[in-house]
Amino acid sequence: MATPESARGEKFPMTSWHDISRLLESGSDLVVVTVATVRGSVPGETGAKMLVTRNGAPRGTVGGGRIEARALAEAAEMLDPPGEATRLVTWNLQKDIGMTCGGEMTLLFERLAAKPPWHIVLFGAGHVVQALVPVLLPLACRIEVIDTRADWLERLPRAENLAVHRVDAFEDGVARVAGGSFVLSITQGHATDVPVLREVLTRFPEVSFLGVIGSASKRAALLRDLRAAGIAEDLLGKITCPLGLPIGGNDPHEIAISIAAQLLERR
Numbered sequence: 001m002a003t004p005e006s007a008r009g010e011k012f013p014m015t016s017w018h019d020i021s022r023l024l025e026s027g028s029d030l031v032v033v034t035v036a037t038v039r040g041s042v043p044g045e046t047g048a049k050m051l052v053t054r055n056g057a058p059r060g061t062v063g064g065g066r067i068e069a070r071a072l073a074e075a076a077e078m079l080d081p082p083g084e085a086t087r088l089v090t091w092n093l094q095k096d097i098g099m100t101c102g103g104e105m106t107l108l109f110e111r112l113a114a115k116p117p118w119h120i121v122l123f124g125a126g127h128v129v130q131a132l133v134p135v136l137l138p139l140a141c142r143i144e145v146i147d148t149r150a151d152w153l154e155r156l157p158r159a160e161n162l163a164v165h166r167v168d169a170f171e172d173g174v175a176r177v178a179g180g181s182f183v184l185s186i187t188q189g190h191a192t193d194v195p196v197l198r199e200v201l202t203r204f205p206e207v208s209f210l211g212v213i214g215s216a217s218k219r220a221a222l223l224r225d226l227r228a229a230g231i232a233e234d235l236l237g238k239i240t241c242p243l244g245l246p247i248g249g250n251d252p253h254e255i256a257i258s259i260a261a262q263l264l265e266r267r
Contacts, residue, residue, distance in 0.1 A: 019051060019059060020051060020112065021140075022140055023051065023053060023114070023160075024112060024113075024114045025118075025140030026117050026140050026141060026160070026161040027114045027116070027117030027119075027142045027161070028053045028054070028055070028114050028160060028161070029053065029054065029079055029082070029111070029113055029114045030051050030053045030111075030112055030114075031052045031075035031078050031079060031109055031110065031111050031112070032049060032051060032109070032110045032112060033049065033050040033051075033052060033062055033071050033074075033075055033108070034047070034048070034049050034062075034107065034108045034110070035047060035048045035049075035062050035063070035106075035107060036088070036107060037105075037106040038103060038104070038105050039103055039104045040101070040103030040104060041093075041101040041102060041103040042063065042067075042093060042101060042103035042104070042105050043063035043064060043065060043067060043101070044062045044063030044105060048060065048061065048063070049062075050062045052071075052072060052075035052076070052079070053079075054079055054080060062105075062107060063105070065099070066097050066098060066099050067091070067097055067099065070091070071107055071109075074087065075109060078109060078111045079111065082111065082113075083111065085110070085111050086108070086109065086111070087108075087109040088106065088107070088108050088109070089107055089109070090104055090106040091105055091107070093105065116180070117140070117141060117142040117161075118139070118140060118141040118142065118182070118267060119141070119142050119144075119178060120136060120141050120143045120144070120181070120182045120183075120184070120263070121143075121144045121146065121173075121176055121177050121181050121182070121183045122143065122144070122146065122186060123147075123173060123184065123185045123186065123187050123193075123196050124146075124147055124170070124184075124185065124186035124187040124188070125145050125146075125147035125149065125152040125153050125156060125164070126147075126152060126186065127252040128186050128213065128252045128255050128256060128259075129145060129156075129186050130152075130156065131252040131253045131255070131256035132186075132255075132259055132260065133145065133156055133157065133162065134157060135257060135260045136263075137157065137159050137161065139264075141161060142161050142163075143161060143162045144162075144163045144165065144173075144176050145162070145163070145164045145165070146164075146165045146167055146170065146172075146173030146176060147164075147165075147166065147167070147170070147187075148166065148167055148168065148169065149166075150166045169195070170185075170187050170192050170195065171195040171196050171198075173196075174196065174199040174200055174204075177200055177204050177207065178204065179204055179206040179207060179208070180206075180208050181204070181207060181208060181209075182209040182211075182266070182267070183200055183207055183209065183210050183211070184243065184259070185210075185211070185212040185213070186212075186213045190218060190221060190222065190225075193214075193222065194222060194225050194226065194229075197212060197222065197226060197231075197239065198229050198231060201226070201231050201236075201238065202231070205235055205238075207238065209240065209263070209266050210238050211239070211240040211241065211243040211262070212240070212241045212243060213241075213242070213243045213244075213255075213259075214241050214242060215242060216241075216242065218241065218242075219239070219241040222239065223236050223239070240262075243259055243262070244259040244261075244262050245258045245259075245261045245265070246258075
C-alpha cells in the first residue's frame with residue numbers, strides 16, 4: 001500500500017522525546033503510541049510515534065485513517081480513567097480494522113503520568129496579559145486566565161496548556177488557585193485587584209508568588225486597604241508590586257517580557 005501523501009515529502013510530523021517531556025511538564029498525561037513492527041502492506045512505518053492527550057489533536061501519526069482512529073480510541077481507554085501502563089496489540093488491517101490492505105501492525109501503547117505543572121493564574125485579560133500569554137505558552141507551565149469580559153478572553157490564543165474562565169467578579173476565580181500557584185493580578189485597577197488579593201491571601205496563605213501590576217504608590221494603597229480588611233502583616237509581605245523586573249519601558253510587550261523574566265527568576 002502506498003504511503004500517505006504527507007509521508008512522501010516532509011514526512012509525517014515526527015515526535016521527539018523533547019515533545020514528550022514538555023507535555024509531561026505542562027501537566028498533560030499522555031499515551032505514546034509506537035509502531036513496533038509491521039508486516040505486508042501497511043500505511044505506517046516501524047518506529048513512528050503518536051502522542052495522545054486528553055485534549056487536543058494528536059501529535060505525530062501511526063499511519064492515518066482507520067488504523068489511527070482505532071489507535072486513538074485505544075489510547076483514550078488508557079487515559080480516562082487511567083488504565084494499564086502499557087498495552088501491546090497486533091491488528092490485521094483487513095480483518096480487525098476493516099481496511100483494504102491486508103498487512104499487520106503491532107502497536108505499543110505506553111501511558112505516562114504528568115509531573116505537577118508550574119501553575120500560573122492570571123487575573124485579567126487586558127493588553128498586558130494579551131502580550132504576556134504568548135510569551136509564557138511555550139514554557140512548561142499550565143496557565144489559567146480569569147476575566148469578567150468574554151470578548152477579551154476570546155482574543156487569547158488557543159493552546160493545550162491554556163484555560164480561560166469568564167466570571168461575574170474577578171475574585172470568583174480564586175477557586176482556580178492552589179497553594180503552589182503563581183498568581184498575578186492584572187485586572188482593570190485597584191478596585192478589582194484588592195478583592196482578588198484579599199481572597200488569595202485568606203484562602204491560600206502559602207501561595208508561591210503573588211504579584212500585582214502597578215506603581216509604588218499603588219502598593220501603598222493596596223496594603224492600606226488589605227490591612228483594613230484584616231490581612232495580617234506577614235501575609236502582606238508576600239505581595240510583589242510593582243510587578244516585573246526593572247527593565248524595558250511601558251509598552252505592554254516590554255512589560256510582558258519583564259514579568260515573564262521575574263516569574264522565571266522566582267521559580
